[in-house]
Amino acid sequence: MAYTSNLDEFKAWITQRYPEQKEYLQATFDIAKDVIPVCNANEKYKQWEVFKRLCEPERIIYFSVSWLNDNHEIEINKGWRVQHNGLIGPYKGGLRFHPTVNESVLKFLAFEQSFKNALTGLPIGGAKGGSDFNPKGRSDYEVMRFCQAFMQELQRHIGPYTDVPAGDINVGSREIGYLYGEYRKINNRFGGAITGKDIEFGGSYVRTEATGFGLVYFLDDVLKQAGTSIEGKRIAVSGAGNVALHTALKATQHGAKVISLSNSRGTLFYEKGFSEEDLKWVIDHKGKPDNILLSLNKKIKGAWEANATPWSAEVDIALPCATQNELIGKDAKLLIKNGCKFVLEGANMPCNEAAQKAFTESKIVFVPGKASNAGGVALSGLEMAQNATFHKATYEAMNSALQEIMANIHQQCVKEGDEGDFINYAKGANIAAFRRLADAMVAQGI
Ligand SMILES: NC(=O)C1=CN([C@@H]2O[C@H](COP(=O)(O)OP(=O)(O)OC[C@H]3O[C@@H](n4cnc5c(N)ncnc54)[C@H](O)[C@@H]3O)[C@@H](O)[C@H]2O)C=CC1
Ligand SMILES: O=C(O)CCC(=O)C(=O)O
Numbered sequence: 001m002a003y004t005s006n007l008d009e010f011k012a013w014i015t016q017r018y019p020e021q022k023e024y025l026q027a028t029f030d031i032a033k034d035v036i037p038v039c040n041a042n043e044k045y046k047q048w049e050v051f052k053r054l055c056e057p058e059r060i061i062y063f064s065v066s067w068l069n070d071n072h073e074i075e076i077n078k079g080w081r082v083q084h085n086g087l088i089g090p091y092k093g094g095l096r097f098h099p100t101v102n103e104s105v106l107k108f109l110a111f112e113q114s115f116k117n118a119l120t121g122l123p124i125g126g127a128k129g130g131s132d133f134n135p136k137g138r139s140d141y142e143v144m145r146f147c148q149a150f151m152q153e154l155q156r157h158i159g160p161y162t163d164v165p166a167g168d169i170n171v172g173s174r175e176i177g178y179l180y181g182e183y184r185k186i187n188n189r190f191g192g193a194i195t196g197k198d199i200e201f202g203g204s205y206v207r208t209e210a211t212g213f214g215l216v217y218f219l220d221d222v223l224k225q226a227g228t229s230i231e232g233k234r235i236a237v238s239g240a241g242n243v244a245l246h247t248a249l250k251a252t253q254h255g256a257k258v259i260s261l262s263n264s265r266g267t268l269f270y271e272k273g274f275s276e277e278d279l280k281w282v283i284d285h286k287g288k289p290d291n292i293l294l295s296l297n298k299k300i301k302g303a304w305e306a307n308a309t310p311w312s313a314e315v316d317i318a319l320p321c322a323t324q325n326e327l328i329g330k331d332a333k334l335l336i337k338n339g340c341k342f343v344l345e346g347a348n349m350p351c352n353e354a355a356q357k358a359f360t361e362s363k364i365v366f367v368p369g370k371a372s373n374a375g376g377v378a379l380s381g382l383e384m385a386q387n388a389t390f391h392k393a394t395y396e397a398m399n400s401a402l403q404e405i406m407a408n409i410h411q412q413c414v415k416e417g418d419e420g421d422f423i424n425y426a427k428g429a430n431i432a433a434f435r436r437l438a439d440a441m442v443a444q445g446i
Contacts, residue, residue, distance in 0.1 A: 003046050007033055014055060021104035023324060026353060027111050028055050030368075034430040042438075048446065050438040057110060059083040060103065061157050065131060067149040069142055079150055081129035081157055081165070084110035087440040089123035090161055090384075092377060094168030096130035097175065105324070106130060109168075112348055113377070115433035116370035119409045122381035127163055129154070135170050147178035155183050160192040160388065166380050167196045169323065172242060172287070173208070192387030195380035204383035206398035207376070212246025213399070214375015214406045215319065215346045216254060221410040222342060222365060225423065231255040234273075236310040236340075238262045239322030240286065240293055243346045243373065247321050249279040260310035261293055262322065267310045268293040270302035314338040321346030329354025336362050345369035356426065363422050371409050371429040378405045 004010045010032045011025075018024055032051065039045040061081040069075050080103060083091040093113040096106075106128045114126025131150060135143050158165060167176055176196045183193055190202065197203035206213070216230075223229050233256045237248045240261045248258040257273030261282075278300060286292050297304050311318065311331035318340050320327045324347065332355035335343070343359055344367040345351060351359070351366070359366040382401055386393055393401075409429075417428020 001049065001052075003049065004052065005036065005040050005046075007036055010036060010051075013052070018104070021107060023104045023108040023349075024111065027108040027349060030353070030356070030426075031111075031115065031430050031434070034427045035434040038431055038434060039438075044442045045438050048442050050441050051434075053441065054085065054114070054434075054437060055111070057082050057084045057107060058086060060107075062103075063153040065133070065146065065149045065153065067145045070139055077131050077133040077146070077150075079129070079131045079153060080106050081154060081163065082106045082110035082127060083157075083163055084126040084128070085114040085437065086125035087437055087444065088118060089125045091127035091163035092117055092124040092166075092380065093127040093129070094166045095171045095175075095179070096128070096168040097133045097135055097170040098130070099132050099134045101130045101132050108324070109348055112370050114437065115430065116374045117377055117381075118433040118436040119371060119412060119429060120374050120378040120381060120405055121408060122378060122405075124164075124377065124381050124384075127165070128168070129165055130168065130171070135175065140174075143175065144178045147175055148182045151179050151182035152186070154179075155186050158183070158193050160384065164192060164380070164384060165194055166377070167242075169241070172196075173198055192384040195383040197383070202383075202387050204379060204386055204398060205393065205395040206402060207379040207383055208242065209246045209250075210379035210402055211243045211373050211376030212248070212321070212346065213250045214378065214402055215243070215247050215321075215344060215372050216250035217375070217403050217406040218367065218372045218410055219251070219317070219319075219342070219344055220254065221407055222344065222367060222425075225410075225414065226342075226365065232257070233316040234259055234314070235317045235319060236260045236313045236315040237346075238267075238310050238320045238326060238350070239347065240282065241322070243376075244321035245279060245283050245286065247319055247346050248274060249276065249283070251319075252276050252279060256317075259313055259315065261296075262308075262310050263291065263293060264322075265291060266293075266304060266306040267308045268297055268302050268304050269310070269313065270300055274300070311335055312338075315340050317342045317344070319344055319346050320350035322350065323347055324349040325352045327351045327355050329358055331355060332358035336364060341365065343367070344372040346373050348373065360424070360426070365423065365425065367413070367425040368429055370433065371413050371425060374409055375402050375406055378402065
């Protein structure tokens with residue numbers, strides 16, 4: 001196999017291998033543009049074909065999940081675990097239950113996760129898994145039976161030193177409880193084979209809040225680097241799930257005005273900015289009514305816009321926290337026109353290629369999820385450490401560990417992404433993570 005020294009050759013090579021996997025191609029192209037020049041300058045990386053090898057998941061496990069619904073009918077779903085890379089620790093990454101889940105989506109998420117996990121500095125490799133099952137509209141019993149059936153197969157492939165799943169879209173505390181319960185029954189083992197557990201049975205303080213809080217800690221560092229602060233800034237947040245709500249809450253606590261939340265049905269705009277009380281109420285009640293944002297709007301009398309995204313608002317900062325490719329080129333141009341200066345991803349790859357290009361060309365600070373949303377998996381790493389030592393750290397200790405890890409990731413991005421008059425956070429994150437993975441790959445031989 002000839003060494004690939006330029007981006008076009010790399011794109012041709014990977015496209016011919018996975019022509020249908022558009023999300024996976026998108027994620028690999030994004031990292032390739034920054035790391036191919038790094039490989040070209042390093043004889044070892046070239047000799048050991050480090051980047052191409054990193055673009056192949058080490059293992060993909062596919063299984064079917066058959067289960068009985070409340071009408072005693074059999075339903076069959078698809079299940080996967082993509083164990084992307086175990087170079088620096090046990091495979092680690094969330095599980096997503098959503099009808100849009102397929103192999104391409106999970107491969108992109110697992111690939112990104114390997115780079116993100118490397119940035120945390122913790123000993124965790126990268127993985128992602130999930131199913132095309134949709135828990136929305138299902139009874140508790142149906143969700144329980146599905147989780148049990150899913151775990152009956154997944155349990156063969158995970159363990160505290162092998163692969164440690166956690167939550168992601170539609171996999172929260174309830175699903176983690178059912179998944180963990182089944183794992184424990186089959187294996188007769190307590191322990192860190194799953195993170196995001198409730199605090200009563202091996203969970204860690206701050207794991208639930210960590211992705212959103214970590215994003216705001218990173219934002220504070222970005223703003224400080226730019227000579228400003230979060231106080232009084234107008235922020236558009238998308239999504240209304242775990243990441244979006246904890247992001248909105250922490251940003252509000254830090255003095256910002258969060259003027260939007262959204263879901264796949266529309267956006268709730270609130271010019272005055274949500275209060276801490278509003279946000280805590282949504283956190284406590286989400287998942288109960290069909291559309292929690294409509295219920296919130298009854299209380300606050302904001303403006304609900306069906307089928308709209310938040311990106312038409314005049315804001316200083318945009319924090320996309322819902323899902324991949326939710327912010328596209330035309331949204332980016334509108335945000336820039338309306339004065340937005342900072343974009344930090346809370347979700348994984350929410351900004352498509354055209355949006356990222358628009359931000360970079362206009363020198364808008366753009367931080368990719370692998371850096372800015374790494375707080376969640378970092379806290380999961382700390383949950384694993386607590387489980388391994390039967391220790392339970394305090395809320396304060398975990399919160400300050402989170403701040404320290406986010407500050408360290410920020411520093412790595414600045415070091416590798418400093419372009420004189422501009423910090424290219426995307427490039428910095430890609431290169432810093434790549435060096436850690438590449439050095440481990442070279443050291444471990446072929
Ligand atoms: N939970 C975690 O610790 C981490 C999550 N992430 C990423 O953050 C994002 C959100 O995840 P969670 O908050 O955990 O999930 P969640 O299931 O709690 O919330 C997802 C939210 O996104 C909304 N949403 C889904 N599709 C949408 C669309 N097409 N348009 C607008 N809104 C849509 C849903 O209505 C829901 O409010 C995902 O990209 C996930 O991969 C990243 C790092 C860690
Ligand atoms: O906590 C974890 O292991 C997974 C978090 C996650 O899925 C992510 O960072 O995207």
